[in-house]
Amino acid sequence: MNPVAYTGRAALSILAEIGAISIFALRGAFAWVSGPFYTREFITAAQRIGFNSLPVVGLTAIFTGAALALNIYDGSARFNAETFLPQILAVSIVRELGPGFAALMVAGRSSSGMAAELGAMRVSDQIDAMSTLAVDPFKYLISPRILATTIMLPFIVLVADIIGILGGWLVAVYALDFEGATYIRNIDAFLTTEDVTSGLVKAGVFGFLISVMGCYYGYKSRGGAQGVGGATRSAVVASAVAILASNYIMTSLFVDF
Amino acid sequence: MTEQPLKISIRGLKKSFGAKEVLSGVDLDLEEGKSLVIIGGSGTGKSVLLKCVLGLITPDNGEIAIDGVNILKLSPFERARKTRQIGMLFQGAALFDSLKVWENVAFRLIYGEGKAHGPSRNAAMDRLAQVGLPPEVGDLSPNELSGGMQKRVALARAIAADPDMLFFDEPTTGLDPITADVINRLIVDRVKAVGATAISITHDMVSARKIADEIAMIHQGRIVWRGPASEIGASGNPYVDQFVNGRAEGPIKMSLKNT
Numbered sequence: 001m002n003p004v005a006y007t008g009r010a011a012l013s014i015l016a017e018i019g020a021i022s023i024f025a026l027r028g029a030f031a032w033v034s035g036p037f038y039t040r041e042f043i044t045a046a047q048r049i050g051f052n053s054l055p056v057v058g059l060t061a062i063f064t065g066a067a068l069a070l071n072i073y074d075g076s077a078r079f080n081a082e083t084f085l086p087q088i089l090a091v092s093i094v095r096e097l098g099p100g101f102a103a104l105m106v107a108g109r110s111s112s113g114m115a116a117e118l119g120a121m122r123v124s125d126q127i128d129a130m131s132t133l134a135v136d137p138f139k140y141l142i143s144p145r146i147l148a149t150t151i152m153l154p155f156i157v158l159v160a161d162i163i164g165i166l167g168g169w170l171v172a173v174y175a176l177d178f179e180g181a182t183y184i185r186n187i188d189a190f191l192t193t194e195d196v197t198s199g200l201v202k203a204g205v206f207g208f209l210i211s212v213m214g215c216y217y218g219y220k221s222r223g224g225a226q227g228v229g230g231a232t233r234s235a236v237v238a239s240a241v242a243i244l245a246s247n248y249i250m251t252s253l254f255v256d257f
Numbered sequence: 258m259t260e261q262p263l264k265i266s267i268r269g270l271k272k273s274f275g276a277k278e279v280l281s282g283v284d285l286d287l288e289e290g291k292s293l294v295i296i297g298g299s300g301t302g303k304s305v306l307l308k309c310v311l312g313l314i315t316p317d318n319g320e321i322a323i324d325g326v327n328i329l330k331l332s333p334f335e336r337a338r339k340t341r342q343i344g345m346l347f348q349g350a351a352l353f354d355s356l357k358v359w360e361n362v363a364f365r366l367i368y369g370e371g372k373a374h375g376p377s378r379n380a381a382m383d384r385l386a387q388v389g390l391p392p393e394v395g396d397l398s399p400n401e402l403s404g405g406m407q408k409r410v411a412l413a414r415a416i417a418a419d420p421d422m423l424f425f426d427e428p429t430t431g432l433d434p435i436t437a438d439v440i441n442r443l444i445v446d447r448v449k450a451v452g453a454t455a456i457s458i459t460h461d462m463v464s465a466r467k468i469a470d471e472i473a474m475i476h477q478g479r480i481v482w483r484g485p486a487s488e489i490g491a492s493g494n495p496y497v498d499q500f501v502n503g504r505a506e507g508p509i510k511m512s513l514k515n516t
Contacts, residue, residue, distance in 0.1 A: 036371060125351035128313050132345040133414070134337075134369030 021238075024219070025212040028146045031138035041144035049110045049145075049211075050152030054159060056109065057102045061093075061160040064101055065167025068092060073176055085176070086183045087190040089168040094191065095254075098161040099199045100247060103206035106153060107239035111214035114145055115235035118218025119228035127219070142219065146211040153207030154200040161199065198254040202247060209242040263325070264289040264422065264454040265310065270319035271478075272305055279305050280316065281478035292448055292455040294469035294486070296462070296500060298509065302478050303458035304348075307424050310456075312340040323422075341369075344420035344453070348427045350407040352399035352414070359385070359395035362413045370418070384413040387450075388443055405436035409443065416447050423448055425457035429464045441467040462501055465489070474500060476509060 032038075068089055076082045118141060121127050130137045165187065172178035214235045221231035263286050270283040279302040287293050297303050308314040310321055312328065320327045328336045352361050362381035366372040382392050388409040399407060408428065415423060428444060429437035441464050448455045448468075459465050465472055469486040474497050482494040489501055499507030 036368075038368065121353075124349055125347040126353055128308070128311075129345065129347055129351040129353075130364075131313060131337075132311055132340075132343065133365040134341045134418070135364065136337075140368060 028142035032143040045148035061164040062167035065164035066171045069168040069171040086186040090187040093164040094161045094199045099202040102157045102160040107210045111210045111235045111239040112232045114214030115218035115231045119221035119231040149207040149211035154203040157203035210239045213239040266322040272316045292470045294465040295458045297475035342421040344415035345424045350411040388413045423453045423455045
């Protein structure tokens with residue numbers, strides 16, 4: 001094929017996809033406004049996404065914090081700044097790594113889960129069946145998942161922040177001879193509210209993106225088991241890209257205040 | 258033929274998927290309270306036709322009138338209100354596997370109409386009894402049931418809100434002959450009981466003869482024959498003859514590629 005035509009076609013299809021996802025996201029986010037709001041679905045989704053993600057997010061956070069402590073110590077020792085380890089570690093975690101890693105883990109867990117579940121429902125006609133039973137699938141399936149993920153992710157990130165800082169503390173105190181109370185006191189004196197809240201705002205946006213991708217690719221999936229597999233893969237890849245791209249955009253906005 | 262008002266009236270319905278034209282101008286009328294069976298080979302657009310009427314697929318061209326109102330001209334909200342009178346039995350039953358059997362049957366009552374759980378559960382149990390299932394089945398999960406039982410539950414779910422119209426997509430496909438007969442009888446019985454107008458699509462001729470008042474044959478996206486169920490054996494139409502008698506030779510050439 002003509003390479004120019006190929007490039008053009010690919011660009012157009014990407015733009016069309018972004019447009020379709022945006023419309024889907026708006027519809028999904030606001031479908032519940034005109035009622036009914038399916039509370040039970042919302043609570044189930046919140047529990048699955050929020051509570052059940054905690055073990056894997058906690059593990060990720062503790063190892064990230066621990067490794068980060070070693071790296072910061074090693075790097076900052078080159079210009080005798082190793083005493084700032086707690087502050088640098090805390091800022092890195094609450095602003096960047098806590099939200100980022102937690103979101104990527106939840107994307108791997110929940111975005112794929114939503115895509116697979118909705119995809120299986122789609123290919124077995126369950127979504128069409130729902131429409132014929134006078135229930136809007138956007139209200140019953142999509143809105144509760146988007147709302148639950150958007151609301152729960154900041155809480156997950158808050159837990160990840162705490163565990164990540166704890167991971168750094170363990171390494172600092174037991175391997176690098178820091179004094180435990182001073183480590184905490186230094187972070188407490190240094191960290192601002194904005195450091196934490198900016199990370200939590202990011203988390204909310206990541207949660208929205210993760211659930212939109214999971215729901216979109218699941219809802220649109222076609223063609224049996226292979227289609228559902230493809231939907232799951234697309235959901236995870238798209239979530240990860242959306243998280244990292246939006247992270248840069250939000251960071252560049254936040255560092256200006 | 259009669260003075261009965263037309264429940265469904267379809268004119269010039271067209272739908273293509275990519276380059277493949279699935280419906281190429283379907284005209285179809287159905288009087289209130291009648292049961293029509295549409296026969297035709299796989300991939301001839303039978304399911305697409307039903308999904309167009311249900312509002313699940315938007316056709317490219319043509320009109321679909323329910324009770325004299327062209328639903329394609331209505332706003333999505335109004336159209337949904339109109340198509341809500343239709344109960345649908347999907348080919349694979351399409352039961353919600355995350356819910357119990359009784360919750361499936363009561364789904365529309367609880368989630369669509371906001372009724373309380375207690376009375377909805379009782380109503381669901383009544384519907385299950387009407388399709389010959391004992392109350393114990395209500396607390397099972399759909400994947401614990403056999404194919405025939407799932408079809409029965411799906412039928413109970415489709416009739417739970419007393420719809421004006423009932424659509425059946427290959428209700429007996431994949432069932433043994435005895436279970437198929439049970440389902441056929443239940444369909445006839447329930448359609449009469451709720452007084453619904455019914456459209457069924459099938460390629461099971463035994464089933465078609467049992468549940469139809471009239472039979473229509475669809476081929477290459479058009480209705481090629483229509484007549485009373487009793488005349489299907491002597492239609493004089495070469496397409497119908499080939500299909501009814503199940504012959505490989507004839508005017509219908511089976512394409513190997515699916516739609």
